Amino acid sequence: MISFKGVTKRYADGTVAVDGLDLELATGEITVFVGPSGCGKTTTLRMINRMVEPTSGVIAIDGVDVTTRPAAELRRGIGYVIQQGGLFPHRTVLDNVATVPLLLGWDKKKARERARELLPRVGLDAALGARYPHQLSGGQQQRVGVARALAADPPVLLMDEPFSAVDPVVRAGLQEEFLRLQAELHKTIVFVTHDIDEAVRLGHRIAVFAKGGHVAQYATPRELLAAPEPGFVTEFLGGERGLRKLRFFAELDATPEAARPGSGEAPGATALGEAPDA
Amino acid sequence: MPEGEPLVRWDWIASHIELFGDLTVEHLKLSLLPILFGLLIAVPLGVLCARWGWLYPPVLTIANILYAVPSLALFLVLLDFTGLTIWTVVIPLTLYTLSVLVPNVVDGLRQVPEQTRQAAVAMGYTPLRRLVAVELPIAVPVIMAGVRVATVSNISLVSVGALIGIGGLGRLFKDGFDLQFTTPVFAGIVLIIALAVLFDFALVLLQRLLTPWTAR
Ligand SMILES: Nc1ncnc2c1ncn2[C@@H]1O[C@H](COP(=O)(O)OP(=O)(O)OP(=O)(O)O)[C@@H](O)[C@H]1O
Ligand SMILES: [Mg+2]
Numbered sequence: 001m002i003s004f005k006g007v008t009k010r011y012a013d014g015t016v017a018v019d020g021l022d023l024e025l026a027t028g029e030i031t032v033f034v035g036p037s038g039c040g041k042t043t044t045l046r047m048i049n050r051m052v053e054p055t056s057g058v059i060a061i062d063g064v065d066v067t068t069r070p071a072a073e074l075r076r077g078i079g080y081v082i083q084q085g086g087l088f089p090h091r092t093v094l095d096n097v098a099t100v101p102l103l104l105g106w107d108k109k110k111a112r113e114r115a116r117e118l119l120p121r122v123g124l125d126a127a128l129g130a131r132y133p134h135q136l137s138g139g140q141q142q143r144v145g146v147a148r149a150l151a152a153d154p155p156v157l158l159m160d161e162p163f164s165a166v167d168p169v170v171r172a173g174l175q176e177e178f179l180r181l182q183a184e185l186h187k188t189i190v191f192v193t194h195d196i197d198e199a200v201r202l203g204h205r206i207a208v209f210a211k212g213g214h215v216a217q218y219a220t221p222r223e224l225l226a227a228p229e230p231g232f233v234t235e236f237l238g239g240e241r242g243l244r245k246l247r248f249f250a251e252l253d254a255t256p257e258a259a260r261p262g263s264g265e266a267p268g269a270t271a272l273g274e275a276p277d278a
Numbered sequence: 279m280p281e282g283e284p285l286v287r288w289d290w291i292a293s294h295i296e297l298f299g300d301l302t303v304e305h306l307k308l309s310l311l312p313i314l315f316g317l318l319i320a321v322p323l324g325v326l327c328a329r330w331g332w333l334y335p336p337v338l339t340i341a342n343i344l345y346a347v348p349s350l351a352l353f354l355v356l357l358d359f360t361g362l363t364i365w366t367v368v369i370p371l372t373l374y375t376l377s378v379l380v381p382n383v384v385d386g387l388r389q390v391p392e393q394t395r396q397a398a399v400a401m402g403y404t405p406l407r408r409l410v411a412v413e414l415p416i417a418v419p420v421i422m423a424g425v426r427v428a429t430v431s432n433i434s435l436v437s438v439g440a441l442i443g444i445g446g447l448g449r450l451f452k453d454g455f456d457l458q459f460t461t462p463v464f465a466g467i468v469l470i471i472a473l474a475v476l477f478d479f480a481l482v483l484l485q486r487l488l489t490p491w492t493a494r
Contacts, residue, residue, distance in 0.1 A: 051399055072402045075401065080400035080401065082396055082400060084393050086393035086397030100402060148401075158400075
């Protein structure tokens, strides 16, 4: 479990990005941070792996305050998928994926082996391993980013808008495969997006961030759609909320109850990807 | 030029091959040592300037002023300290090299995409390792562009040193001029241009080897 207790982040210029955050993220589940631009999602995410240090409050993973661990070592144990890929342009796909294992001191052969076996798991042809990032499509780059984050098999995965740079069709495919992968891996995932549809599709739980860096509602997709908090959340869900709700529950009906996020254990959580709007 | 003298006396060239060889070796030493020293200083200095932005403007100003000082003036000043050793030429050329390379190192590091840098932090690189394994390699094309400019410019500048007696192939210009004899001047020009082209080409090849990811 990842817990935030009274966490505030005030940047040097006085901007309060996160304000008194209390939140608990369940182990083995996908928690989605959703909200408009600038409301502190990335800041909150980055406080988990100490890329940003909180001004006050405590963040703990399984009860251990993250600030008690050396930052670089902590980060090697937490997968991170960065907004817009952020692949190393000077390394082949294989070497990009092998990054963290090599930092952890695995020998080169074993790290490469691991990278090679991961490519098909994220839907990449093994032949792409020798390419450089600029020789890949946007969707392929995102997949490499996911493989790189998974390479050392970290229990926690932080994903900052991992699928935002690709077109809707590719995105739907990536989401579907992501759910399939998670059904096998059961990682504790924190997933940032500003797309409420993506949040509803992927999240076991959704934290809706509001401007000023606080969480306006923290709920399962079902609760969120059925009973959004009046005011900001209702507004954020927007005019299409009724439609979304219909679609969500229609998909739910078409899916075995156990097989989707937001309804407990999710062994084969793939069916959502085949929804009509995917 | 004396009457009836051909522009180029091939027999003179043929009988002085050994001299050309010696002068070429000296010329290369005088022009490439400053590149080596320049890199050894410019990389750490550029890293510091990229890291602490306030350091860069004064460093850049000093570099530009140094670049504006005529090379002959610098040679003459140094002559009092280092005498007729290669250092009298190598030190000024190292300074010129620095004024080309430092900005390139800084620009090279600055154009590392912020996302890439953040990704390296997120993967768990320590700052030093990130610099060596991620940031500097990505800066190599920009740094190499500076190395090419400095190399060609040094190969040409070395000849000025002939006026104080340390100028590699530049000696051919001085001798030719003093003796009113065009053949060595011709040979010097051809050799210097050949060296410049050769080394520029070699550096392009080196860069291809160092940065296979830039091949399109
Ligand atoms: N290094 C920084 N220094 C000062 N202010 C910052 C810094 N990083 C972020 N901020 C500010 O903090 C607030 C929250 O930023 P953050 O990046 O966490 O938002 P976000 O929800 O991830 O937005 P987006 O959806 O656009 O990625 C914004 O107002 C932003 O301008
Ligand atoms: Mg963000």
